[in-house]
Amino acid sequence: MHMADTHLGFRQYGHTEREWDFDDAFRWAIDQAVAKQVDFVLLAGDLFQSGSNLQAITFNNTVTRLEVLQEAGIPCLVIEGNHDLPRYRAYRTRFGWMNALAETNRLVYLLDVLYATPLDAGVEPLLACDGHHIGHCAEPIPGVRVYGIGFNGAATRTVLERFERFIAEQPADGPNYTILMSHAGVDGRTRERTSSNVSLSGLRGLRPRIDYVALGHYHMKFSEDNWLFNPGSLELTSQDLAHEEPGGVFLVTVDTEAEPKHRVDHLECPRRPFVHKAFSLARTNGPEELYGEIEAFLIGERAKRDLEDDVKQPVLSIALVGASRFEPGLVDSHRIEELGRGILDPLLCRVSNRALPPGTAAFDEIEDMSRRDLEEQVLEGMLESHPDFGKDLTHWTNATLEVMEASLEKGTADDICNILGDTRAALTG
Numbered sequence: 001m002h003m004a005d006t007h008l009g010f011r012q013y014g015h016t017e018r019e020w021d022f023d024d025a026f027r028w029a030i031d032q033a034v035a036k037q038v039d040f041v042l043l044a045g046d047l048f049q050s051g052s053n054l055q056a057i058t059f060n061n062t063v064t065r066l067e068v069l070q071e072a073g074i075p076c077l078v079i080e081g082n083h084d085l086p087r088y089r090a091y092r093t094r095f096g097w098m099n100a101l102a103e104t105n106r107l108v109y110l111l112d113v114l115y116a117t118p119l120d121a122g123v124e125p126l127l128a129c130d131g132h133h134i135g136h137c138a139e140p141i142p143g144v145r146v147y148g149i150g151f152n153g154a155a156t157r158t159v160l161e162r163f164e165r166f167i168a169e170q171p172a173d174g175p176n177y178t179i180l181m182s183h184a185g186v187d188g189r190t191r192e193r194t195s196s197n198v199s200l201s202g203l204r205g206l207r208p209r210i211d212y213v214a215l216g217h218y219h220m221k222f223s224e225d226n227w228l229f230n231p232g233s234l235e236l237t238s239q240d241l242a243h244e245e246p247g248g249v250f251l252v253t254v255d256t257e258a259e260p261k262h263r264v265d266h267l268e269c270p271r272r273p274f275v276h277k278a279f280s281l282a283r284t285n286g287p288e289e290l291y292g293e294i295e296a297f298l299i300g301e302r303a304k305r306d307l308e309d310d311v312k313q314p315v316l317s318i319a320l321v322g323a324s325r326f327e328p329g330l331v332d333s334h335r336i337e338e339l340g341r342g343i344l345d346p347l348l349c350r351v352s353n354r355a356l357p358p359g360t361a362a363f364d365e366i367e368d369m370s371r372r373d374l375e376e377q378v379l380e381g382m383l384e385s386h387p388d389f390g391k392d393l394t395h396w397t398n399a400t401l402e403v404m405e406a407s408l409e410k411g412t413a414d415d416i417c418n419i420l421g422d423t424r425a426a427l428t429g
């Protein structure tokens with residue numbers, strides 16, 4: 001089983017229940033591992049939300065969960081993610097939480113091969129398992145070898161290049177199945193492009209020797225070429241990721257005689273539901289109309305919820321966005337919260353009023369708008385202030401949209417003249 005980014009101890013929105021949600025998710029994953037009788041578990045970093053501010057209860061609960069694996073005889077191999085780093089490291093050692101858990105036999109901690117020893121030709125990697133709980137690689141079952149490379153920040157690329165040279169020098173009659181577990185992002189998976197990312201092309205050199213790349217770091221689920229796998233965070237760590245496929249665990253079945261050597265199934269982690277909706281104030285005439293829209297939306301959501309048997313109350317978040325037609329400060333957020341609580345009975349209800357005063361074009365609030373709505377809003381903003389168009393704003397906005405569409409669809413000049421003529425005729429009667 002391959003999992004990552006459990007972020008234990010994350011008290012999201014300052015809510016204690018959310019902290020237990022992350023614990024529930026971890027317990028679910030461990031129960032799956034035991035129920036499916038997996039040979040071993042890979043935990044690709046970010047076991048904890050905050051290694052620098054780890055609470056005793058989080059550490060204790062984690063130990064309790066890991067002991068379930070231990071009792072079932074399932075080794076758990078781990079690397080250190082950026083969130084796992086302790087506040088201080090003892091001088092010249094890298095002693096952190098993973099060491100602490102490894103020294104008490106709860107985990108097998110894989111240190112970067114490149115750390116302790118300069119990776120020159122002929123270096124023997126230190127093998128963990130069978131009493132040693134810290135090493136550069138481990139063979140949790142015969143014929144399967146797992147290397148670990150934790151979070152390396154800006155050095156990620158260099159470290160992987162060195163690892164590629166190292167692995168190429170290993171004897172060819174090595175293990176039957178080799179896994180590289182690493183905590184790094186992948187280029188192209190989010191809008192950001194950081195130095196701690198890897199690129200698929202940059203990893204190509206590892207392909208002849210590595211059968212499975214077990215990643216963690218990014219919180220959405222993805223895989224590439226049936227070779228590189230990222231399971232996604234178990235619980236939802238950010239509202240921004242709510243539209244992504246939910247994370248969970250990969251169950252990997254290996255048959256080295258077959259081609260390909262593995263079959264990989266993803267199990268989705270049961271999560272607390274999130275209900276999020278952005279309301280644009282650009283097409284609402286006043287607060288009362290807005291409350292009505294929100295109420296209708298919430299009633300619709302409740303109807304959907306009644307059909308599902310979610311045990312957990314949802315997290316509800318309502319955002320007010322767009323360039324408002326009225327003073328956005330007139331909206332009573334408490335009233336919206338009361339509507340939310342009364343209709344959906346959520347765990348918590350977050351209302352954020354990010355709407356802009358009339359006459360401002362709101363370019364930052366476009367995430368939840370369709371292209372058509374956005375274009376309409378921008379055009380309205382431009383035409384509104386013009387003396388010739390402001391009076392019949394809706395007409396001219398629609399006409400402009402039609403002209404845009406006609407030109408995009410390679411309409412002729414005559415088509416465009418006809419649209420303008422029809423608009424004028426409609427206005428002058």
Ligand SMILES: [Mn+2]
Pocket residue numbers: 005045046081083217218219
């Ligand atoms: Mn993470």
